[in-house]
Structure formats: structure tokens, C-alpha cells
Amino acid sequence: MADKTLKVALVQRHVSNNLATNLDANIDAIKQAAANGAKLVLLQELHNTHYFCQTEDSNNFDLAETIPGPSTEKLAACAQENKLVIVASLFEKRATGLYHNTAVVFEQDGSIAGKYRKMHIPDDPGFHEKFYFTPGDLGFTPIDTSVGRLGILICWDQWYPEAARLMALAGAELLLYPTAIGWDQRDDPAEQQRQRDAWITIQRSHAVANGIPVLSCNRCGHEPDPSRQSEGIQFWGSSFVAGPQGELLAEATQDQDDILYADVDMGRSEEIRRIWPYLRDRRIDDYADLKLRYRD
Numbered sequence: 001m002a003d004k005t006l007k008v009a010l011v012q013r014h015v016s017n018n019l020a021t022n023l024d025a026n027i028d029a030i031k032q033a034a035a036n037g038a039k040l041v042l043l044q045e046l047h048n049t050h051y052f053c054q055t056e057d058s059n060n061f062d063l064a065e066t067i068p069g070p071s072t073e074k075l076a077a078c079a080q081e082n083k084l085v086i087v088a089s090l091f092e093k094r095a096t097g098l099y100h101n102t103a104v105v106f107e108q109d110g111s112i113a114g115k116y117r118k119m120h121i122p123d124d125p126g127f128h129e130k131f132y133f134t135p136g137d138l139g140f141t142p143i144d145t146s147v148g149r150l151g152i153l154i155c156w157d158q159w160y161p162e163a164a165r166l167m168a169l170a171g172a173e174l175l176l177y178p179t180a181i182g183w184d185q186r187d188d189p190a191e192q193q194r195q196r197d198a199w200i201t202i203q204r205s206h207a208v209a210n211g212i213p214v215l216s217c218n219r220c221g222h223e224p225d226p227s228r229q230s231e232g233i234q235f236w237g238s239s240f241v242a243g244p245q246g247e248l249l250a251e252a253t254q255d256q257d258d259i260l261y262a263d264v265d266m267g268r269s270e271e272i273r274r275i276w277p278y279l280r281d282r283r284i285d286d287y288a289d290l291k292l293r294y295r296d
Helices: 019-035 058-063 070-082 155-159 161-169 189-210 268-275
Strands: 005-012 040-043 085-095 098-106 112-117 143-145 148-152 174-179 182-184 214-218 220-223 233-236 240-242 248-251 258-265
Touching: 005 019, 005 214, 019 040, 019 070, 019 258, 040 174, 040 214, 070 085, 070 098, 085 148, 085 174, 098 148, 112 143, 148 161, 155 174, 155 189, 161 174, 161 189, 174 189, 182 189, 189 214, 189 233, 189 240, 240 258, 248 258
Parallel strands: 005 040, 040 085, 148 174, 174 214
Antiparallel strands: 005 258, 085 098, 098 112, 143 148, 182 233, 214 240, 220 233, 240 248
């Protein structure tokens, strides 16, 4: 049987307030990953900027950019130069007053293979994303690339099994989650541990339930609250790659910049789905209530 191993790299980083510095650091990391044999690189959510959603500030819309635009031009050139696929999450300005949290996929030749707009938009203390982002309108549609069909989902999307399932049903061979998630530092250590464990568990469960690998790339480091209403967010890193049975193939630290590598066997999903045929046994005739908000 032909070798179907895909070397992937996840770039986990602290983020500064300087957009140019952040983008340059990501491009340097991509080049390093390429030099080490990676053919697919996943960047963290909103990798060019600090996590501006801690507050509602209309001046932050100045951080948004068009697609294509300055960042996509540099990332496209990097993909072409290094002959790899890049998944990058950007603050998209679609039109005046219309903005999205968007992941862009760059093919090895520098072309844009496709994009995904974040579907589930949170609104929690420290995560005021509904102020900034319009929910996505591109659906749960995988993006075909030279390294496989990629099911891109973003951060809050990772808690929804429906999103992962719909990507799998559309033929996704990998699930990729660019992420920005961390702790409210007022929570005690036990609560913080439960949250991180839940985050890892739910995504590993998507791998198990769908028989496909999962790549989750989170930022790390402390980012202060500009309003000084809280102690800011301590992003917990812990980027990881899981195989189609949820097995951890690689895991980063909680607080250090890292380029996390993993060798993903792209042929193994076929073997797993033969012994765990969840798609075969789904009772689709009895799932209509999934379209309800709640069954009263």
C-alpha cells in the first residue's frame, strides 16, 4: 500500500499588538515548518492581531482587511515559495459594516483554494464576538486541496458535534480548528483544568465520532483587557493533533511558542470506518428534531 503520511505543522504563538510583526513571525514559522518537511500548516485564530474581542470598541474594525488583501498576498507568496498548504484565520472586511472571522486556505501554488466563515459566534465575558463578526454564510463545506479535503471550523465551532458531522458527511478528510481560547484568571485552578480538559475531550470526540483526524491550533500567553474591567485572558495553548480514534499524535505546551509537528496517516480513516461504521448505522430517519432549537 502506498504511503499516505501527511506531515502537518501547527503554529502556536504569543501575539503582540503589532500586525506586521505577527504576520512576519507566522511566515518565519511557516518557512521553518516547510524546511522540516511539513506539507500543511495551520495557524491559530486571528493570528495577525491581539484578541481584540475582549471589549466592544468600534475602532477595532480598523484591524479588518479584505480577502484578497495585504495579508493574503504575503501568505499566498509564502505558500507558493515553500510548496505547502496554509490555513490562516483573518478578520475579514467583506464590505463596510460587514465583517467575518474567516479562515483562508492557500494552495501550494499560492492560489486561494477556498475560505470558511465562522458559523457559531460567541458572546461571553471577554469574548464579545457578536459585536464584530457576522455569522458565516458559506455553510459547512470542505475545501479541496492537494493534501486532502479539509473541513475548516473555527474556535466556538469546535463545541458543536453537528458542525463536525456535516463536514464529515461532505467528505472532509481532516478537521482543522484555528482557535483562541483561554482562562478567566478569576477562576480557581480546578475550574481552569476542567475547562481545558473539556476543550480537548470534545474535539477528540469529533475525531472518534467521524473517524477522521483533528488538528486544533490555539494561541498562548496572557493578553490584558484593554478596558481593565478584568485581568485579561490567559490563553492555554495545548494545541494538538488527534488521530481518527481520538488518539493524541502530538500536543504542545500550555504556555510556550511552538511549531507542533505530527505525521498523519491519511489512509487510516478507511480502516477505522470499516470497523466502526458510524455513518452506516446512523438513524437519519429519526433525526428531524435536530433542526429544532429545543424539543419542548
